[in-house]
Amino acid sequence: MDGAEFRRRGKEMIDYVADYLENIQERRVFPTVEPGYLHQLIPDHAPEEGEKWDDLFKDIERVIMPGVTHWNHPQFHAYFPSANSYPAMCADILCDAIGCLGFTWASSPACTELEVVMMDWLAKLLNLPEQFLSGGKGGGVIQGTASEATFVALLAARQKAIQDYRHNHPEIKNGEEVADKLVAYCSDNSHVSVERAGLLGRVKIVQLPADDKQSLRGDTLQEAINKDKSMGLIPCFVCATLGTTSSCAFDNIKELGPICEKEGIWMHVDAAYAGSAFICPEYRYLLDGVEHAMSFDFNPHKWLMVNFDCSAMWLKDSSYVVDAFNVDAAFLKTGGNDIKKTMPDFRHWQIPFGRRFRSLKLWFVLRLYGVRALQDIIRKQIALAHEFEGLVVKDGRFEIVAEVIMGLVCFRMKGPNEPNEKLLELINKNGRIHLVPGKIKSTYFIRFAVCAKSTESKDIAYAWSVIAELATRIISENKR
Ligand code: PLP
Structure with missing residues (x-):
């Protein structure tokens, strides 16, 4: 494919993508393939x-689309x-064209510099504490x-815990101890x-019981902490969640944070x-307590119109990460020391070496979009x-399992788990809507997340009509 053909085929591809997204509701949401x-x-x-472009192009519908959720x-x-927007897709085309690997500042200065500024923009949008902004020890x-x-x-x-402990116990010669x-x-x-991070990082993870609001x-x-310290263990890390995967619950970081600070x-x-x-200013209170955190992360690729992958992480003091991952090679020394002082070499802040723009x-x-339009989408x-919660509540056969705070509704038919498991199986086999389950302790429930930006009130009403119809079927089958 030369430049001339790329211009032609690229435009065809853009048309295909726009058609796909504009007419997506005509497809079955969940595939039937084995x-x-x-x-x-x-x-x-x-x-x-x-091969010829046309032959490949035909195979998108023949081979790929039947297996797409x-x-x-x-x-x-x-x-x-999973966020999806035309502006992000256009940017990804440019990213692919530039094709730089921004592991050091010098490997493509714009790649590092735009990231520093964008992470500051985002930090300000979230009203993160100053220490998370660039210019000092912190940054995104x-x-x-x-x-x-x-x-x-x-x-x-x-790394920090080992350093701190050895500093306070100079008699210890070996960090492995x-x-x-x-x-x-x-x-x-x-x-x-989180459990996986513990396995990979060889740190024992203890899962603590949440309260009755899953916090x-x-x-x-x-x-x-007291119990583990009395057994000679060294507490080093707490991962608090704001918006848990199962029910979108919020850990109480206003309580957890000061304890972490006191205990180092x-x-x-x-x-x-x-x-x-x-x-959105009205939801910012849920982030109160973040000032106690050493690091914070959220995924613009979930709910901020930035296509996968884009997970925004801030550190209060990047030196711990840089020290933990710092390795150098001769070919990386292109920029001189002054650059290091003013601009990060992001390869030290991550697991891979190469990084996309x-x-x-x-x-x-x-x-x-601008901030206002992004806020409108979330609201x-x-x-x-x-709206969906209201429909569930109105139907006496169902109950809500967790407070609805964001775009997730956790619900179930009252009574035992089994009919709920059957209901979900039927919903997904039926294929008009697609949902997944959740479980808290022994209670099985169904999660309903508002995902696509094209979802409207009529889609909510439709989804509920499907669920109510299939629930009636399950209930009458159970009576037989
Ligand atoms: N943490 C929470 C609370 C999540 O809900 C999810 C995914 O939904 C993840 C982590 C994992 O996200 P990722 O796929 O970006 O690793």
Whole structure:
């Protein structure tokens, strides 16, 4: 494909994408294919000679689309949203064209510099404490995912705890001795990525019980810390969640934070989904307490119109991360020492070495939408969630499981779990809408998330009519 053909085919591709998104509601939201379906549709080896564009293009509908779960379908209500916008897609095209790997400032200065400015813009939108902004010890960095951010934070906390402990106990010669005693905490509602970060970082993770609102509280944490310290363990890290995956609950960081500060423990705040809502002043109170955190992360790629991947992470003191991951090679020394003082080398702030020019899509989205339109999208989706909640509440067969704060409604049919499991199975087999389950302790429920930006009131009413119809079917089958 040369430049002339790229111009032509690229435009065809853009038309295809716009058609796909504009007419997505005509597709089945959840595919019917069986595992292994794709093997049967394409050869088992790469072609020896290049093929024609038209042949490839036809195969998008034949091979790919039958196996796609349409996350931007107005009837997609599973998991959490995956943000999608034309400005972000345009920025990604530019990112691919530039194709730089921004591991050092010198490897492509605009890549680092735009990221620093965009992370400051975002920090100001969320009204994050000054210490998280660039210019001092702190600053922001774009990670690929919230899981990576948690892992990076845990590794930095591990490094800090070993350093601090050895400083206070100079008789200890070997850092490994300290590492074996490290312990970290999260709630029993935390995302599985926290447990995984512990496994990868070799730090024992203790899942603490949340209260009856699924919030991790200060007294629970303090008790666990006291117990572990009395056994000779070294508490080093707490991952608090704002907007848990199962029910969008909020850990009490106003209580957890001061305890972490007093105990010298690194608090990381994971607001993967809910974080975007903090750009609305009326939801910012949910972030109070973040001033106690050493690091904070949320995913603009979930709810802020920036396509995957873009996870925004801030550190109060980046030196811990830089020290934990700092390795150098001769080919990286192109810029001189002055650059280091004023601009970060983001390779020290992340797990991979190479990094995409992801700040472009933040820049495009923030400039082309503007803050007000982004706030409107969040407010609209939360209002739609409340509309759905109202429909659930009106039907005496159902109950709401957790307070609806953001765009997620957790509900179930009253009574045992089994009919609810059957109901969800039927909903997804039926294919008109797509939902996933949640479980808190032994209670099984169904999660309804407002995901696509094209979802409207009529889609909420439609989704509820499908659920109510299938629930009637389950109830009458159970009576037989
Ligand atoms: N943390 C929370 C609270 C989440 O809800 C999720 C995903 O939904 C994650 C972490 C993982 O996000 P990512 O896929 O960006 O790692």
